[in-house]
Amino acid sequence: MNNKSHSLNHLAIIMDGNGRWAKKRHLPRFVGHKHGMETIRTIALAANELGIKVLTLYAFSTENWGRPVDEVKYLMRLPIDFFDKFMPELMENNVKVNIMGFRDEIPDKTYQIMEKAMAETKDNTGMVLNFAFNYGARKEIVSASQKLAKKVKDGSLMPEDINEKVFAEELLTASLAPYDNPDLLIRTSGEERLSNFLLWQLAYSEFEFTEKLWPDFNAEDLKELVADFNNRDRRFGKI
Numbered sequence: 001m002n003n004k005s006h007s008l009n010h011l012a013i014i015m016d017g018n019g020r021w022a023k024k025r026h027l028p029r030f031v032g033h034k035h036g037m038e039t040i041r042t043i044a045l046a047a048n049e050l051g052i053k054v055l056t057l058y059a060f061s062t063e064n065w066g067r068p069v070d071e072v073k074y075l076m077r078l079p080i081d082f083f084d085k086f087m088p089e090l091m092e093n094n095v096k097v098n099i100m101g102f103r104d105e106i107p108d109k110t111y112q113i114m115e116k117a118m119a120e121t122k123d124n125t126g127m128v129l130n131f132a133f134n135y136g137a138r139k140e141i142v143s144a145s146q147k148l149a150k151k152v153k154d155g156s157l158m159p160e161d162i163n164e165k166v167f168a169e170e171l172l173t174a175s176l177a178p179y180d181n182p183d184l185l186i187r188t189s190g191e192e193r194l195s196n197f198l199l200w201q202l203a204y205s206e207f208e209f210t211e212k213l214w215p216d217f218n219a220e221d222l223k224e225l226v227a228d229f230n231n232r233d234r235r236f237g238k239i
């Protein structure tokens with residue numbers, strides 16, 4: 001187990017409540033997403049300052065395609081706006097961008113800008129800002145199983161050699177090792193569910209929930225939740 005008790009290397013966040021934030025103000029949902037994008041900047045810089053090594057953000061799930069067409073279109077535009085606006089700041093802060101998810105139906109323009117952000121920041125040595133985009137944990141686990149099955153079929157792997165380590169190497173988080181498993185998961189907006197996020201990787205993570213809606217979540221809130229995490233005793237099933 002690479003996670004030491006009390007060290008926060010990998011923080012994962014389910015950014016929730018953009019729609020409700022907008023509704024409360026009688027604004028269209030996209031305005032909530034626009035403000036949510038600003039929160040990503042704030043929290044990424046704050047996490048970097050806290051010395052966090054990997055920040056994974058659930059930006060678009062495999063289920064989000066079921067939202068109204070206009071909202072999906074807007075969400076596909078957000079990475080373009082985000083990197084256009086914040087790329088210089090990410091570079092200044094030595095942040096390395098990673099995109100984790102399935103290529104599938106992502107529009108070319110969105111995909112290209114994400115690839116460009118990864119390429120431009122690839123030599124940065126600071127925090128990894130990992131966007132889960134068109135990500136779904138069950139799809140990830142099925143896809144890992146298929147890759148292993150192919151290896152067994154072509155004779156390069158024996159079924160009895162499949163173990164947790166071998167399995168984890170086929171997951172989308174493999175490149176984040178040794179910090180592939182989040183130490184802490186935060187979900188904003190008062191909802192307390194996983195919504196198909198990192199089902200394998202969160203097996204031993206601590207969870208923190210806050211009522212704050214994502215556009216209202218700030219560096220102070222993050223620090224409070226991290227302080228709470230730091231006061232916990234993580235035993236990983238031991239005593």
Ligand code: FPP
Nearest residue numbers: 015016017018019020036037059078079082
């Ligand atoms: C949850 O609010 C938020 C989302 C579904 C998307 C958030 C994504 C971003 C802000 C940025 C995207 C990406 C990049 C790569 C910069 P909700 O709409 O589920 O809120 P609700 O539950 O109140 O309706």
